[in-house]
Amino acid sequence: MMNMFILVIVSLLVLLLIGLVLYLLFPRKYHSADSVANSYDDWTNDGILEFYWGEHIHLGHYGSPPHKKDFLKAKSDFVHEMARWGGLDKLPAGTTVLDVGCGIGGSSRILARDYGFAVTGITLSPQQVRRAQELTSPEVNAHFQVDDALALSFPDASFDVVWSVEAGPHMPDKARFARELLRVLKPGGILVVADWNQRDDRRVPLNFWEKPVMRQLLDQWSHPAFSSIERFSELLEETGLVAGEVTTADWTAETLPSWVDSIWQGAVRPAGLVRFGMVGVIKSLREVPTFLLMRLAFGTGLCRFGMFRAVHANVPASEILSTQTGNRCVRS
DSSP states (O other): OHHHHHHHHHHHHHHHHHHHHHHHHSOOOOOSHHHHHHHHHHHHHHOHHHHHHTTOOSOOOOTTTTOOOOHHHHHHHHHHHHHHHTTGGGSOTTOEEEEETOTTSHHHHHHHHHHOOEEEEEESOHHHHHHHHHHSOTTSOEEEEEOOTTSOSSOTTOEEEEEEESOGGGOSOHHHHHHHHHHTEEEEEEEEEEEEEEOOTTTSOOOTTHHHHHHHHHHHTTOSOOOOHHHHHHHHHHTTOBSSOOEEEEOHHHHTTHHHHHHHHHHHOTHHHHHHHHHHHHHHHHHHHHHHHHHHHHHHTSEEEEEEEEEBOSSOHHHHHHHHHHHHHHHO
């Protein structure tokens, strides 16, 4: 019995070492939109992320104040909390919604099924589109397509609501991302965004240990950069397309348990070992250092979970954006 116990411990240590080597030697650095798409294609094809995280590839909401909650329920609860926070629960059935960075469609399906919205989900990943379509029954008014959030294929003023969860870190040009989100929104429409953000380093620069941690958080999951809550709010307002001011909130405390829960899923759901074998275990262990660094970053204030709500000004986007383009030409 003792020999078996030692064998199990040694095997786990060996697997952990292999995962750590893969983590250090093969980061998933951002190079282009293709590197983001390829990463999500891989995660979708192997099925490991969906097995442990379910249909929602985003953090969960554990209440205010946070309390113990089922990992998968916390994720679906997040969608409802975000809808209420954004005032979307007061909108009528048939409201058109664009879900930017829809993943495999978890949020889109809830918005369509539970709120009666007509939802279009977009992602860079063809495999995510395929999987979202497989998971969506015909009676749910949610449709999915490959599209680029920095160059959306939709005309100005196409949607009543634009919704985005944790897509911003993949955007190399945050100002362009802000413009596109608002460009396709109708005058009077609502923008609701949830995102991973870093502390505003214009006020408090990153220190000696925060810089290498941030570098790993960017390199491991194809992130070119994080914005701060303050800076992304400014970028939204600088488009000239926001009526009044952007409303923000910090949901770091409400979402923080997600990081440790993500790791814990591997222990409480051993069926994954049978389903995915040793390769799956190694792939899962490869992600553990990033989860731990995320927990460290969000727990110490290096990162924050930002919420953004804006109402589109009652002017055509083309009018504002063409004026801004003209002004840039004059200045140059």
